[in-house]
Amino acid sequence: MAETIELEVVTPSGPVVSEDVDIVTAPGSGGVFGVLANHAPFLSTIKVGELSYKKQGKEYSLMVSGGFCEVSSNKITFIVESCEKGSDIDIDRALLAKERAEKRLAQMTGKQEKINEARAQAALQRALARVRVAEKRGR
Amino acid sequence: MASLKEISTKIAGVKKTSQITKAMNMVSASKLRGAQLKMENFHPYAEKFNATMANLSSGATGEYPLMEVRDVKTVEILVVTSDRGLCGSFNSNIIRMAEKLAAKYEAEGKKVSFVCVGKKGSNYFRKRGLVRTAYRDIMGTFQMFNARQIAQDIAANFEAGEADEVKVIYGHFRSVARQIPTTIHLLPVKPIEGAEGAAAAGQSSDYIYEPSSDQIMEVLLPLYMNVMVFNSMLHIGASEHAARMTAMDNATNACNDIVKDLTMIFNKARQAAITGDLMDIVGGAEALKG
Numbered sequence: 001m002a003e004t005i006e007l008e009v010v011t012p013s014g015p016v017v018s019e020d021v022d023i024v025t026a027p028g029s030g031g032v033f034g035v036l037a038n039h040a041p042f043l044s045t046i047k048v049g050e051l052s053y054k055k056q057g058k059e060y061s062l063m064v065s066g067g068f069c070e071v072s073s074n075k076i077t078f079i080v081e082s083c084e085k086g087s088d089i090d091i092d093r094a095l096l097a098k099e100r101a102e103k104r105l106a107q108m109t110g111k112q113e114k115i116n117e118a119r120a121q122a123a124l125q126r127a128l129a130r131v132r133v134a135e136k137r138g139r
Numbered sequence: 140m141a142s143l144k145e146i147s148t149k150i151a152g153v154k155k156t157s158q159i160t161k162a163m164n165m166v167s168a169s170k171l172r173g174a175q176l177k178m179e180n181f182h183p184y185a186e187k188f189n190a191t192m193a194n195l196s197s198g199a200t201g202e203y204p205l206m207e208v209r210d211v212k213t214v215e216i217l218v219v220t221s222d223r224g225l226c227g228s229f230n231s232n233i234i235r236m237a238e239k240l241a242a243k244y245e246a247e248g249k250k251v252s253f254v255c256v257g258k259k260g261s262n263y264f265r266k267r268g269l270v271r272t273a274y275r276d277i278m279g280t281f282q283m284f285n286a287r288q289i290a291q292d293i294a295a296n297f298e299a300g301e302a303d304e305v306k307v308i309y310g311h312f313r314s315v316a317r318q319i320p321t322t323i324h325l326l327p328v329k330p331i332e333g334a335e336g337a338a339a340a341g342q343s344s345d346y347i348y349e350p351s352s353d354q355i356m357e358v359l360l361p362l363y364m365n366v367m368v369f370n371s372m373l374h375i376g377a378s379e380h381a382a383r384m385t386a387m388d389n390a391t392n393a394c395n396d397i398v399k400d401l402t403m404i405f406n407k408a409r410q411a412a413i414t415g416d417l418m419d420i421v422g423g424a425e426a427l428k429g
Binding site for chain 1: 358
């Protein structure tokens with residue numbers, strides 16, 4: 001068996017995942033990146049998106065929202081604000097949220113506050129990530 | 140001496156009260172379990188966060204708005220209390236500590252403003268008219284985003300130069316029997332040092348940062364505030380229930396004591412009445428004989 005890396009995901013409401021995996025693919029703020037076993041020490045911020053990992057040929061995926069991740073001594077730790085497993089995501093709700101956020105963004109005119117736009121954008125990103133993760137589970 | 144009826148009404152009343160306090164004790168006991176669990180779940184996150192923070196801050200050298208040390212003219216105190224009372228001296232201890240700290244700063248000629256989380260603290264400080272913002276009625280069901288909101292508000296105020304130093308006062312949950320009012324320093328953020336940080340500093344130079352360590356730091360600092368605020372709220376949540384448990388336990392015991400005393404008085408009065416009746420009967424019988 002190939003070498004593995006220890007994956008850990010912690011959120012304010014508790015640890016979510018703690019497993020030895022083959023590869024981790026994460027949504028870094030500078031773009032998606034992959035981490036294999038024995039990666040050099042690495043620190044990156046994480047944006048909302050899909051975190052996937054492979055374990056013994058099977059692929060798993062999670063939805064994570066903002067935070068950061070640290071790689072050191074063959075261990076990758078994600079410290080994120082929230083993390084949901086594909087099986088926990090309510091896809092209908094996520095789709096609704098996506099539509100709502102899109103509508104709000106479409107209605108937004110130039111004079112409206114920037115904060116609202118940022119919030120709607122963030123909501124949209126979260127919804128999109130949820131949908132993506134949840135659809136994967138369906139396949 | 141009060142009449143028999145009066146005493147028995149009183150006994151019934153005190154018993155009812157003790158039922159209520161006992162129920163409150165049990166409710167707090169079960170809520171405490173939830174709050175404690177929440178706190179324990181948060182612990183790994185906070186720990187990892189602080190480790191990374193220490194790692195990073197020893198390597199990062201840039202200037203960050205949240206770390207800017209200024210001449211202290213205005214001090215902001217974030218007072219975290221519970222929303223509800225009936226938990227002994229828990230809230231008043233925190234408030235007293237805040238008062239003391241405020242008095243100290245005022246004596247030094249600094250201005251003090253308050254941000255209150257929880258109804259009890261905001262009720263108290265509102266009277267003094269120094270509350271900048273109050274967050275009420277969130278202690279029951281607060282989430283991370285509440286903490287984020289509060290932290291963002293404080294950070295914005297700090298960056299705008301309205302406050303030059305921010306302290307947090309909350310009740311640290313040491314154990315079910317001990318909750319300690321505690322003051323912690325929040326802003327400007329001090330670089331985390333200490334044995335662990337120093338040890339990590341040796342290897343931190345090998346880290347690959349993406350984006351640059353300065354940019355990560357900029358993301359991390361607000362998060363750090365979230366963690367601190369959320370942590371103090373979690374502690375208050377657990378401490379409140381623990382304090383109420385103790386207070387209600389004491390109240391129940393006091394009720395039982397009162398019932399005991401009253402029953403004694405009731406029995407004495409009853410005995411006296413019986414003796415009186417007997418005397419009448421005996422007296423009457425004697426008179427008839429005569």
